[in-house]
Amino acid sequence: MKFDAVPKEQWSQWEAYVDTVLIPWSALCGSEMPWEMHARLALVRDVMEPLERAFAGRVLTIPAVHYGVGDAGWQEVSTVARMCRVRGVAFVVVAAPHVPTGMCTEAVDLIVCPDGAYIVKEGQWVVWEQPMHPLVALWNTSIV
Template identity: 35%
Template sequence: MKFSEFNKEEEWADLAPYLDTCLLPVTGLTGEETPPEAADKAAEAGKWLQPLELAFRGRTVTLPAYHYADVSDEGERERLVRYCERVKRSAYRYLIVVTGEAGWTAQTIPPADLIAGPAEAGEEPDPEALKRAVAALWKGIRD
């Protein structure tokens, strides 16, 4: 479910016990992109997000996208890490960061329970592999 689908606090209170996992799309913009480049980065994150939203509707909540996160900049990376820590404390047992940026690992954003994104530039999402990774997370299996 998307965060905007909850229109009343009571709805969230009733559903929260079943929605223990949030998906946080992170675009990875630096502010130096042209509009087409920014659109491409957002689309790349969306390609990785869509299979997760489809497979786990009713168990996950998709948060608003975190767009400006140049993780090569230590200050920006730390800001994203603090944001992820707050999100987890607020309501979720599991946080899955979804990005179209290549090479992010568990060390990139330590509060994330899973990073869903390409290992290498140009890699396309494998919906079955993504589903297995989330299922393993829920079963407590770590790499």
């Protein structure tokens, strides 16, 4: 579900079930042409939508992180992910146009890109190749 679809009055009932946050990250720096920005956002949208549709009852999509020069954008995503953890979120997923070049952060469990899903393994982003959806595999490591 998207953040704007959550009524304040209902959140206390849903909070226990919605333990995963989806952060859209468009990885823009501002120097892109308008059509390049559009294409980048479309890439992120295309990886987000199937996730949102399939796991609408457990994944909360929050407002996107858009701009950052160099690794600054990814650092911003990492900071947001860490703050989500502070709030009590159990899993953080990032929808991105590509795998970040910056360092891995333990605050992010999974990155979903147009070319596949990536998890952190030994400090590196490793492509997920198992048939089970990586998010479901992550959830299976915990009991709701």
